[in-house]
Amino acid sequence: MKKVILVTGASSGLGLATATALTAQGHSVYGAARSIDKVKNATFNTIKLDVTDDASVNAAVDKIIAAEGKIDVLINNAGNGITGPLYAMPVDLAKKQFEVNFFGVVRVCSAVLPNMIEKGSGLVINIGSLAGLFGLPYQGLYAASKFAIEGYSESLRMELRSTGVKVTVVNPGDFKTDFTGNREKAPFLLKNDKLKGEFEAAVAAMEKDESIGADPSKLAAQICKIVNTSSPKHNYLVGAIGQTIAVTLKSILPGGLFVKLMNDHYGIK
Template structure:
């Protein structure tokens, strides 16, 4: 039996792939974007929703509940990236990063969950990142926002233990999308040739990884599998083995060695 599913940030990349895959499986899918004009000619139901705006979130959730009577699955996918040096990051940039990636998750979840709890049934899938499990150089804000999702999701899962509502995480590696071109880059703020060179090298490396990443349809397929499970796992790592293995390496290697491996990958010698 098809489920009613809300996918945030469905205008491109992972969100679009997930919404299309779920719709193809026979679910009733509402895919959101803050700019609904970006959702033309999609297979699912487009809906305007800005995760940074309380009124917009409430209006979208109310619209779905009025039309469908429920939301069975919430996929918190909407997100963006801010790149820059952690040692000189403007607080305003940090606020902008968290407003979408973390507070957006809280806004939408808090709007959807009361109805799920009332129905004693539901599934919340939070799209985190491998960067939510280990820090990345010059992606401190992005990593921090995804780390926050990790803690929030675990606490939420514990609180909802006896309600019938499940919470799980997907931690993707690098996938091809317009995330790269939409990433906000903070201008290098200090005079230090070595650090500036390392910054530019690290950013070039991460963009190269993203450019050769897999198609986001891989995540859409995994999401369809998760939605059908009666007891989904707490976490799903999705990505190339060379990236997902870093989660294990962080656990078993001394901290200094792990960080050196990560720095080497990003060209910081």
């Protein structure tokens, strides 16, 4: 069944792969991006949308609904990453991280959901992260923003129970995209050689994991399955078993042991 789908952050990476795959299945897909001129050879409809700007979001959503009469599926994929020491993190950077990753989700949902509620059906897919289920050293702001998506989505699911609108969260592990190159790094300003060394080791480890991450098409295929199911689960873990198993380990291991395992992976002794 053909559906009208809005995918944010569709200019590259996971969003581009998802919008392309859904279009190939026959859906009417609108791939949104802050700079649509960066989207080359798109098979889907492109639309300008900046998740940090109310007017931009509302204009894009109104345009789609005017053309299609509805939005059946919203995929909140737009996001960015900031890495740095939480123990010396400028609040402005924290606000910047949340403005895209969390408030962007709130902003787009608030623009789309009234139409879904009116129609009595719809699906919201929020792209979270495995980092939204357990913390990561020196990716604390990113993790916090993704944890916020978990709480927001769970509460939203409760509120929409009687409306016919469903909410699910996809929690990806590492995928090979340009996310690594676009990550913003907060400066390390403390005069502490040990902590600086651990910071550098953690960044190197995360970039290595991302460089050998899965192809975005794997996530896109999972999202296609979710869109086509009548009863989506609340959460989907997508990634290498060596990463997704961490969710289980966190639930069964003593807290101190889990932290040690994570720190060992990231070179923190």
